[in-house]
Amino acid sequence: MATLATNGDENEERHATMDWEQLSYAVIPTDYMYVMKSNPDGTFSDGALVPFGTIEINPHSSVLNYGQGLFEGMKAYKTPTGEVQIFRPEENAIRMQMGAERLLMASPTVDQYVDAVKQVVRANMRWVPPHGKGTLYIRPLLFGSGSVMGIAPAPQTTFLIFTNPIANAYKGTSTSLTLLVHHSLPRAFPGGTGGIKNISNYSPVFQVGKEAKAKGFSDVLFLDAVEHKYVEEVSSCNVFIVKGDKISTSPTAGTILPGVTRKSILQLALELGYQAEEIRISVDEFLEADEVFCTGTAVGISDVCSATYMDKKVEFKTGENTVTRKLFETIRGIQNGLTEDNRGWVVKID
Template sequence: MAVSQQRTTRESDNIYSKMDWNKLGYDVIPTDYMYIMKSNEDGTFSNGALVPFGTVQIEPHSSVLNYGQGLFEGMKAYRRADGEVQLFRPKENAMRMQVGAERLLMVAPSIEQFVDAVKQVVSANKRWVPPHGKGSLYIRPLLFGSGSVMGLAPAPQCTFLIYTNPICNVYKGRTSPLSLLIHDTIPRAFSGGTGGVKNIGNYSPIFQVTKEAKGKGFSDVLFLDAKEHKYVEEVSSCNAFIVKGNVISTSPTLGTILPGITRNSIIQLARDLGYQVEERKFSVHELLEADEVFCTGTAVGISEVGSATYSNQRVDFNLGANTVTQKLYELITGIQTGLLEDKNGWVVKID
């Protein structure tokens, strides 16, 4: 695999000069540099480098094109009020990629290599981190089988690639609470599958279902378990939580649910605030009786759910300034953007 059609500095400067941070959305905005590192014959990684952002060339026989052997991660870099830039828990992303690589029989960068590469690409694209309060720089690390194969087999070589893209604070331009359609026939993941890792093949199978739901006016789809079609699992790209009194519940990560980093952070922060947090299976009927429902993920952050519809029954949930959801939202975003003290050592500053 080779890099081709790299952008010139003049092209990059021209795009940057036209940026209006007040109108930032979820559009494709190429930044200055990306990072590429390929595995060696002995299964290790070395000699990674920053290169100007551009397209890549890949062999038609590559395992990622033929068999979908690939993973991705999602992270963000935040601009503090003092102008500095920081990351949120990058080691967790590195470890999750290693778990996914083991599942898909790929070699993965070490934690140190991963974090160092992320730091390099963010530092190189630092001017693209939006001003404080205007958004964040989305970071997309990819790991995929770039080596050529003919038979059904893992790739002999893997490529680690990171690119970045500035995005707004509001997920895909949404300005109102989520309205979820609960799907009880098509599951998102199966026991023994790859629902517990960020496999690139996890997401396209739900495109049709989510498109149909959005065509009916819903924000997204909430999927149930594949066996009994009864228990809450995930929304299309984020974890789900319910709140009932002082108890916060979320589904356990037992192979079909992604162990979200925002999810794990919220669990800890909620316990620190004195809430009882349970990781357990809960039914769709428990969700419909909840006081509050919210979703967590890198892209969505913490998004409150205004309503859920199941078998043509719509239920509305509590919203507003005094909710548990809002308290947790203000706490985690305050830590991520440097407005609140990081007491857990989660923040990594970019020099």
């Protein structure tokens, strides 16, 4: 799918030549990744860019035996003027630190995290799609690479970042989602790890997600684990409802991931004059919403055109002249450099 091109001079910077119109969510290895390992005292130092490739890991490592690992998701965007920027990377760094505390792992500082992300994006700059054609997905990982035998946290942690160009698979309100509300199987339990990006949070929902897609649904919306009554989260994104001028989303409370896009939308909604609240939403209230949308790094802001619960299908307003569209255009403008960022959310890659 991708080839390397030069301008005739071997000393000139090579760039990726791709059919960006055909870009999808396929695996596309880029040139470099970033690797940094923790010191015995739990600090990090001496991280470096290395050529992208396989890594060696001891069979005794805690991540292989006990799932001690976290991941983050971010994107690098190319602006209309050709600049490259990332969106609120410090928030991802803080969320990784929260997850690391929960799983007893050493984690990089916010400055180390952001600097590493900037380095790996800069090194893979030729893989950032042209403006409007996609983004460079950034995947930071933190995992227990140290060896253990008994059930215990790893003595060493590895911080690794790789990148992959991806399409605008979710183009805001141009691709509406259809959700199946699962009434029995919860995604997360109180006291568990639903509130962090633990690597083991996601594979348990593969089966129900596959079954839902086989029935024609885009994804699954899960309810709370105690009463099976309150809306929590979709497989990999947060969910909002709109009723009149009120925008609501469920409180994180340990079972819902505190999404960076979610946090940004709550702030933008208030700035745009809407009421914005974090409140428990019953499935009945959810089905009575005017609009529903999902937020996340992958989905951005994607509207939901319908949801089905216990064989009852409800349709929601989508398209032009919706609150969802207004929020989508607002945050997309900031991320893609179409709108001036006056909140300090955007970090330029020089």
